[in-house]
Amino acid sequence: MINDTIINLLYILAAILFIVGLKMLGNAQKARQGNLISALGMLIAILAALVSHDVLQWQWIAIGMIAGAIVGAVAARLVAMTAMPEMVALFNGFGGAASLLVGWSEYHRYVTVGDFMEVSVPSLLIIIVTIVIGGATFTGSIMAWGKLSEKLPSKAIQYPGQQLVNALLLIFLLGTTVLFGPLRELMSMNSYWLVIITIVLSCILGISFVIPIGGGDMPVVISLLNSFSGMAACAAGFVITNNVLIVAGALVGSSGIILTNIMCKSMNRNLTNVLFSGFGSGKSKTGAGFQGEANPVSVEDAYFMLEAAGSVLIVPGYGMAVAQAQHAIQELAAQLEENGAEVNFAIHPVAGRMPGHMNVLLAEANVPYEQLKEMDDVNPTIESVDVVIVIGANDVVNPAARTDEDSPIYGMPVIDVDKARTVIVMKRSLNPGFAGIDNPLFFNDNTRMLFGDAKKTTQGLVAEFKD
Amino acid sequence: MEMILVFVLILASFLGFELISKVPSQLHTPLMSGSNAISGITVVGAILSLAGTFVVEGEVVRIVLGTLSVFFATINVVGGYMVTDRMLSMFTVAKKEDQHD
Numbered sequence: 001m002i003n004d005t006i007i008n009l010l011y012i013l014a015a016i017l018f019i020v021g022l023k024m025l026g027n028a029q030k031a032r033q034g035n036l037i038s039a040l041g042m043l044i045a046i047l048a049a050l051v052s053h054d055v056l057q058w059q060w061i062a063i064g065m066i067a068g069a070i071v072g073a074v075a076a077r078l079v080a081m082t083a084m085p086e087m088v089a090l091f092n093g094f095g096g097a098a099s100l101l102v103g104w105s106e107y108h109r110y111v112t113v114g115d116f117m118e119v120s121v122p123s124l125l126i127i128i129v130t131i132v133i134g135g136a137t138f139t140g141s142i143m144a145w146g147k148l149s150e151k152l153p154s155k156a157i158q159y160p161g162q163q164l165v166n167a168l169l170l171i172f173l174l175g176t177t178v179l180f181g182p183l184r185e186l187m188s189m190n191s192y193w194l195v196i197i198t199i200v201l202s203c204i205l206g207i208s209f210v211i212p213i214g215g216g217d218m219p220v221v222i223s224l225l226n227s228f229s230g231m232a233a234c235a236a237g238f239v240i241t242n243n244v245l246i247v248a249g250a251l252v253g254s255s256g257i258i259l260t261n262i263m264c265k266s267m268n269r270n271l272t273n274v275l276f277s278g279f280g281s282g283k284s285k286t287g288a289g290f291q292g293e294a295n296p297v298s299v300e301d302a303y304f305m306l307e308a309a310g311s312v313l314i315v316p317g318y319g320m321a322v323a324q325a326q327h328a329i330q331e332l333a334a335q336l337e338e339n340g341a342e343v344n345f346a347i348h349p350v351a352g353r354m355p356g357h358m359n360v361l362l363a364e365a366n367v368p369y370e371q372l373k374e375m376d377d378v379n380p381t382i383e384s385v386d387v388v389i390v391i392g393a394n395d396v397v398n399p400a401a402r403t404d405e406d407s408p409i410y411g412m413p414v415i416d417v418d419k420a421r422t423v424i425v426m427k428r429s430l431n432p433g434f435a436g437i438d439n440p441l442f443f444n445d446n447t448r449m450l451f452g453d454a455k456k457t458t459q460g461l462v463a464e465f466k467d
Numbered sequence: 468m469e470m471i472l473v474f475v476l477i478l479a480s481f482l483g484f485e486l487i488s489k490v491p492s493q494l495h496t497p498l499m500s501g502s503n504a505i506s507g508i509t510v511v512g513a514i515l516s517l518a519g520t521f522v523v524e525g526e527v528v529r530i531v532l533g534t535l536s537v538f539f540a541t542i543n544v545v546g547g548y549m550v551t552d553r554m555l556s557m558f559t560v561a562k563k564e565d566q567h568d
Contacts, residue, residue, distance in 0.1 A: 015479075018505050018508075019482060019486070021501070021505075022483075022486050022487070022498075022501070022502060022505070023486050025494065025497060025498045025501045025502070026486070026487060026489070026490040026494060026498060027494075028491060028493070028494060031494060031497055031498075031501075031555050032552065032555035032556060034501070035497070035501050035504075035548060035551045035552055035555055036552070038501060038504065038505055038548075039504070039548040039552075042504070042505070042507070042508065042510075042544055042548070045508060045511050046510060046511060046514065046544075048511075049510075049511040049514045049515055050514060052515070052518070053515070053518035053519065055518065055519055055520050056514070056517060056518050056519075057517040057518075057521060057530060057533065057534075060517055060530055060533060060534040060537070061514055061517050061533075061534075061537055063534060063538075064513070064533075064534045064535070064536075064537030064538040064541060065510075065537055065538075065541045067538050067541075068537065068538040068539065068540065068541025068542045068544075068545065069541050069542075069545045071538075071542050071546070072541060072542040072543070072544065072545030072546030072547075072549065073545050073546070073549055075542070075546050076545070076546045076547075076549035076550040076553065077549065077553075079550065081554075081557075084496065084500075084550065084554065085496070087546070087550055088496075088499060088500045088503055088547075088550065091500075091503055091504075091507075091542065091543050091546045091547050091550070092503050092506070092543070094539040094540070094542045094543045094546075095503065095506045095507050095509060095539070095540060095543035095547075097535075097536070097539045098507075098509045098510065098512075098513055098536040098537075098539040098540035098543065099509045099512070099536075100536075101513070101516075101532045101533070101535050101536030101539070102509060102512040102513055102516050102536050104532050105516045105528075105529045105532035105533050105536065106516060108525070108526075108528050108529050108532065109516075109526075109529060112525040112526060112528075112529075113526070122469060222499065223499055226499055226502060226503045226506065229503065229506040229543075230502070230505075230506045232506075232509070233506050233507075233508050233509040233512070234476065236509050236512040237472075237512065238469075238472060238476075239512070240512050240515050240516070241469075241472065242511060242512060242515065243472070243475060244508060244511060245508055245509065245511055245512050246472055246475050246476050246479065247475060247479040248505050248506070248508035249506065249508060249509075250475075250476050250479035250480045250482075250483060251479055251480075251482060251483040251486070251502070251505065252483070252502045252503070252505050252506040253480065253483065254479075254480040254481070254482075254483030254484045255483040255484070255486055255487040255502055256483075256499075256502060257484075258483070258484055258487040258488070259487055259490075259495060259498060259499060259502075262487075262490070262492075262495070263495065266492065347492070347493065349492040349495075354495065354496045354499070356492055356493040356494060356495045356496035356497065357496055359492075359493030359496075360493075360496060360497070360554050360557060363557040364557045372493065374491075374492065
């Protein structure tokens, strides 16, 4: 057995690498290096754990790690860039499940090996905390994955008394957490059942917590669940009194809260509102008011408009990801530049299913970094843009956010494309977007609707330019 | 002993708050994914839950729980880091090409 001091020094080293790595992840130039540094920290922590005890169940650890590494690596390699957000949600859920299992296993050890009545109250408390947070993170993340990948209805699902059910679940779980230790003598043999019930109810809590939240808000939910999985790991750290789990878990827990908050701010909403308002569950009250005439346009006409444009602004949204149109749009941008136009991309902070989702996709398609502009940089000068191409974006360009106080997204900062000279909207149909809100932009006089699959239409435009 | 751990928890939490204050929005997804990979640290807990000899009756349950938790946590770790790296590699490639232009 290697000296405890050395093991702890290795854990400290791992913690330092996590901190440095996280810090670098926030900087565009150093992010990739930062991720590798944090991965190195993880490797060191794992190796330290493996050499910290003389006797380990080697074969089982090996089986778990090899199988997990294969599944993780294959999933990470094969997942399409467009499906990245739900992949992160899924990985996050597995982290939560792992924490739950660590807590459960420790509880089982107390029951079977040690003298259960000798276990301290705080130890039991923290085990239950680990189980509750881990379980809720697990099922909550699975729900978020289902909603994002549209395996589950992405709409907010609500039923009468939902808040009450959630509140009761939460009260019950809190009650169990606090009272479990002190009351275990009363329960004696039945305590195991209570733990099983707690596991089941935490899993139900995760589901019922995410179900009433609309798909459009999933990025915020994933970020919050990410923070929870950090807290679960942190709690698991208390269960086994391990520093590196506590430090890394707390880092993720708190930085996740900050990131969640930043995301809420960019949607001009607060967290309570996101979690409890059932956003996107009902139709906009003003929905009937937009029955105007949309102006459809053919690919050829759109080409003439673009050919004459001196400046073009492209606003991508999740629809671009769905249609896998990022490469086609990059080609179109290149053609437009060759034609002498100034081309920029305007990225709304919450475009796509996760902040930065569009940046990742466009970077994948080799769109130069400088062409990617943030919303606040394009809005002041948007009146001077000749043509705006909206590709698969909807809510983030909805002028109702500025003008219609009844709109559910009223107050959310949007890209003011309606103020540009002309707007071409590439869309499959006039259906409202992911959040289910009608968009008056489609019926504006200066808006032209280019219906069809975004990728095919864009390729059509590129072909027109090449002719 | 326990109090020191609480101390560690509080300091680390504050550090986390401070680390993520000014992050450009395009890095939010990689950041979330990268910190998600770090939360896979629970793999250490999973490994340690399989430490020691398992002879007592009923410990089969702990072997199953431990192995499963190692499995899940490893998916989180390996998948998390690889996905993050894949996303960030695209940013880097795009930028390098700019410099050559």
